Amino acid sequence: MTSVESPPAEAPQSDRRRRLTSWIVLGAVLVVVGIAGAALSGIGQWAQRDALDPDSAGPTGARALTEILRERGIDVVIARDRATADAALGGGDATLALTDAPYLSDGALSAVTDAATDVVVLDPRARTLRILLPGASPHGVASDAAVEPACDVAAAERAGAITAGAIFEPGPETDTCYPTAGAYGLLIAEVDGRRTVAVDGRALFTNEHLAEQGNAALAVNLLGRHPTLVWYMPAVADSDLAGADPTLGELTPPWVSPVIVLLLVAGIAAAVWRGRRFGPLVTERLPVMVRAAETTEGRARLYAHARDALHAADQLRIGALARLGRLLGLGPSASAPEIADAAAARAGLDRGAVHGILIDELPRTDADLVALDERLRALEAAVHAAVRPERNTR
Structure with missing residues (x-):
């Protein structure tokens, strides 16, 4: 059972400050959006007025x-x-x-x-x-x-x-x-x-x-x-032109624009109010320490329960290839065929047989998996004996 430390006493004040900051940011965003909208809506009118306008001191004024x-x-x-x-x-x-x-x-x-x-x-x-x-x-x-x-x-x-x-x-x-x-x-x-x-x-x-x-x-x-x-x-x-099609603004009732703005503001406010807030990090003390061996055993039991011999064989081969690569002095980027060729050459074994042990053979049953494990152990022992013979004579 895990134990959770209580939050600090200043947490309520921090929450209040966060809420106040959120509302301030929301207000600033609304002001900026309003200013930007007003500016964008007036760009066309300003450009039209500035061209040859006798009161304008701009480049295109007169x-x-x-x-x-x-x-x-x-x-x-x-x-x-x-x-x-x-x-x-x-x-x-x-x-x-x-x-x-x-x-x-x-x-x-x-x-x-x-x-x-x-x-x-x-x-x-x-x-x-x-x-x-x-x-x-x-x-x-x-x-x-x-x-x-x-x-x-x-x-x-x-x-x-x-x-x-x-x-x-x-x-x-x-x-x-x-x-x-x-x-x-x-x-x-x-x-x-x-x-x-x-x-x-x-x-x-x-x-x-x-x-x-x-x-x-x-x-x-x-x-x-x-x-x-x-x-x-x-x-x-x-304008004295008649018969022109009414614009969208002329067809829209005058109350539509204020309602749209109100709904937009209400939606943003609801998002801030009901949106998920991540509080401060909580320190948690674990009651026990789990050894790595237990994790490995647990995975092995899962493989056994699922009867996934091929997946288990892949894990055995990955471990064997990594150990053989280090033993033969190959770099971490060496491929499985390169390690297999080096192991066969160093131990004086048949290259095809070594490739079958490390790469090609596909175990289908638990018996095949046990046999493959034994052959992997024998291969590692043969390569180890060829690389470090002095340790095997002691």
């Missing part, structure tokens, strides 16, 4: 350009909804700087641009070009080589060479500048006194590219023609 325009006396109005853009454009001559507008229908896009004196499309896409510059279309991206204006447009001539970025194929009655690869980096069309310009603002007017070559001069010449610049960045709330 804050440097808006500050330059304001220093030159231009009233820059940043419109993040259509109502603000319409109000600013209705106050007199104004230039509209327009980024990509996927949320506006064709009619809404035409209506907001019709209110402007000039329109500069900073992120031209196929639909925008089709509506504002009929016949024009994207053509690809120019190489990194600088391109001269090669046109008589004053804004481009004063700016000089640029690296065009995206290039476009012009429509009819469209002035073109910066020719490269069969297309142009700047399209300008004047209809009924309103000038519409298409240029890749992402490659030219962002904070990281504005100081290169003639980019800043071209931006000021295009966007600073009138005392007011309305920089409009259409938002989802401005």
Whole structure:
């Protein structure tokens, strides 16, 4: 019967400390998961806002350009909804700087641009070009080589060479500048006194590219023609598109997300509460010592009870091979055939007979096993006599 020592007196306090630590760790994990989820959910929105955002000081923002325009006396109005853009454009001559507008229908896009004196499309896409510059279309991206204006447009001539970025194929009655690869980096069309310009603002007017070559001069010449610049960045709330399929968030009732979070927290809390805890190690004193011989005898009885003569023969051979290997001076990596060959050669015995004793013969009955044991003992004695004859003559 084993005796178990009682746990130390400080065990309850240790358990309390462990539980408190577990709750602290659980709270920290929940906070980290919440922060990570919020960050991941906002990555797309932040990236979308940062591109050509006039308030952004990041590499892809356009804050440097808006500050330059304001220093030159231009009233820059940043419109993040259509109502603000319409109000600013209705106050007199104004230039509209327009980024990509996927949320506006064709009619809404035409209506907001019709209110402007000039329109500069900073992120031209196929639909925008089709509506504002009929016949024009994207053509690809120019190489990194600088391109001269090669046109008589004053804004481009004063700016000089640029690296065009995206290039476009012009429509009819469209002035073109910066020719490269069969297309142009700047399209300008004047209809009924309103000038519409298409240029890749992402490659030219962002904070990281504005100081290169003639980019800043071209931006000021295009966007600073009138005392007011309305920089409009259409938002989802401005969308007038109808018939679109509802999103999963729109189909989901508002109570589903809080319930999911609550169930997640409850599941984690239940796992911590009911999870298996390993306590401190307990010292245990064994009442008796078991000799190795008893273990060997016990295994032998199990083999005898199971009548597993082959398994018992393997154990006898393993022991005999190990002793013969040491006796013959062979290393621990010597194989059974190598030991058998060395034993036969040293004792002057038939090689096939020795292989049969150590490897090949398969005992089927207890009598065969006893006979094999006797032959193994005789083989070991013969090898021992051949290796150390002086001990056998004493």
